[in-house]
Amino acid sequence: MKSDSLGSPSKEEPLLELKSLQTHFFSDEGTARAVDGVSYKILPGETLGVVGESGSGKSVTALSVMQLVPQPPGKIVGGEILFKGQSLLNKTEDEMRKIRGNEIAMIFQEPMTALNPVYTVGDQIIETVRVHRGLDKDEARAHAIHMLTIVGIPSPETRVDEYPHQLSGGMRQRVMIAIAMSCDPSLLIADEPTTALDVTIQAQILDLIRNLQKKAGMSVLLITHDLAVVAEVAHHVAVMYAGKVVEYATVEELFDKPAHPYSHGLFKSLPDLAVDGEPLATIPGMVPPATRFPSGCRFHPRCSIATDKCKTEEPQLDYLEGNTGRTAACHHIDEAAKL
Ligand code: SF4
Numbered sequence: 001m002k003s004d005s006l007g008s009p010s011k012e013e014p015l016l017e018l019k020s021l022q023t024h025f026f027s028d029e030g031t032a033r034a035v036d037g038v039s040y041k042i043l044p045g046e047t048l049g050v051v052g053e054s055g056s057g058k059s060v061t062a063l064s065v066m067q068l069v070p071q072p073p074g075k076i077v078g079g080e081i082l083f084k085g086q087s088l089l090n091k092t093e094d095e096m097r098k099i100r101g102n103e104i105a106m107i108f109q110e111p112m113t114a115l116n117p118v119y120t121v122g123d124q125i126i127e128t129v130r131v132h133r134g135l136d137k138d139e140a141r142a143h144a145i146h147m148l149t150i151v152g153i154p155s156p157e158t159r160v161d162e163y164p165h166q167l168s169g170g171m172r173q174r175v176m177i178a179i180a181m182s183c184d185p186s187l188l189i190a191d192e193p194t195t196a197l198d199v200t201i202q203a204q205i206l207d208l209i210r211n212l213q214k215k216a217g218m219s220v221l222l223i224t225h226d227l228a229v230v231a232e233v234a235h236h237v238a239v240m241y242a243g244k245v246v247e248y249a250t251v252e253e254l255f256d257k258p259a260h261p262y263s264h265g266l267f268k269s270l271p272d273l274a275v276d277g278e279p280l281a282t283i284p285g286m287v288p289p290a291t292r293f294p295s296g297c298r299f300h301p302r303c304s305i306a307t308d309k310c311k312t313e314e315p316q317l318d319y320l321e322g323n324t325g326r327t328a329a330c331h332h333i334d335e336a337a338k339l
Contacts, residue, residue, distance in 0.1 A: 014041040021079035023064045032290035034060040036243035047220040049234030055287040056240040058223045105180035109192035115164040121175045122160030132183045147178040170201035191223045242298035247328040259328040264339045
C-alpha cells in the first residue's frame with residue numbers, strides 16, 4: 001500500500017499534517033523543486049526529527065509551514081498544510097501573523113541573526129507577549145523575567161536589560177527559546193538549534209527543549225543534519241533527500257536498522273560507528289541541485305545498489321512489511337536490508 005499521508009498510525013488527530021507539500025523557487029536558472037511532495041504528521045506532544053544533508057529541503061519545508069518562504073522567487077505550488085485540522089494555506093497574512101508566535105514558534109541556528117541587536121533581550125520578549133497576549137508593560141516585563149528564569153538564564157532580573165551581544169552563544173539561544181515559548185505555542189519548530197554551539201552547551205539546550213516540551217505538552221519539529229541530536233530528543237524521524245521524505249520510522253526502528261540506502265549512508269558516516277583506524281565512511285557524491293534532480297530515484301547516482309529501474313522509475317513511499325506505520329521509498333528494500 002502506498003503512503004500518501006505519512007506519519008504515525010495513531011488514530012489521534014495530528015497537530016500538524018503535511019500532505020504532498022511542494023514549494024518551488026523560480027529563477028532564470030530554472031525551477032528549483034526544493035520541497036517536492038513532502039508528507040508527514042506530528043501528533044500532540046511528540047517530537048519529529050527531520051534529518052538529511054544540506055539541500056534536502058528540511059528548512060524550506062519548515063518555512064513553508066510558517067508561510068515565511070520569500071515570495072517571489074518561492075511559491076507553495078501544491079499540497080496541503082493542516083494545523084489543528086485547518087488549512088494554513090487558506091489563511092490571510094493577518095491570521096498567519098497571529099498563528100506565528102502564538103501557536104507555532106520557530107527558533108533558528110544562529111540566534112544573533114534572529115535577535116534584534118538594538119533592543120534588550122527583555123524588550124524582545126516584552127514586545128512578543130504584548131502583541132500576542134495583550135499584557136500591559138509591567139505584566140510583560142514580569143513575564144519576560146519569568147521566561148528567562150525558566151530557560152535557565154542566571155540573574156534574570158539583570159540580564160533582562162542586556163543586549164544580545166552581551167550574552168554568550170548558549171545564552172542567546174536560551175533567549176530565543178524564551179521568546180519562542182513566551183506565548184505557550186502548541187508547536188515549536190527548531191531549525192538546527194544547536195549547530196552553532198559547542199558540545200556541552202548543545203547538550204544543555206537539548207535538555208532544555210526536552211524538559212520544556214514535557215512540561216508544556218507541546219509538539220516539536222526538530223530539523224537537524226545530526227542523527228545524534230535526533231537520538232536524544234525525537235520520537236519519530238523523517239529522513240529527507242532531494243526535496244522528498246525517503247524514510248519515516250520511530251527513533252528506535254531507525255537506529256536499530258535503517259531501511260533506506262540513504263539512511264544507511266547517514267549512519268555509516270557517523271563518527272561513533274567508525275572502525276578504529278579506518279577513515280570515516282562517506283556517501284559518494286553530493287545532493288543534486290534542486291534545479292536538476294536526476295530521473296527515477298533521486299538518490300540513484302549515489303546508491304551502491306541502484307539498478308536500471310532506479311534510473312527511470314521514481315519509487316514512492318510504501319509501508320514496510322510487519323511494521324506499524326514505518327515507510328521507505330526504495331525499489332529494492334530487501335537488498336537494502338543487506339547493506
Ligand atoms: Fe537505491 Fe534504487 Fe532504492 Fe533509489 S530506489 S535508494 S537507487 S536501490
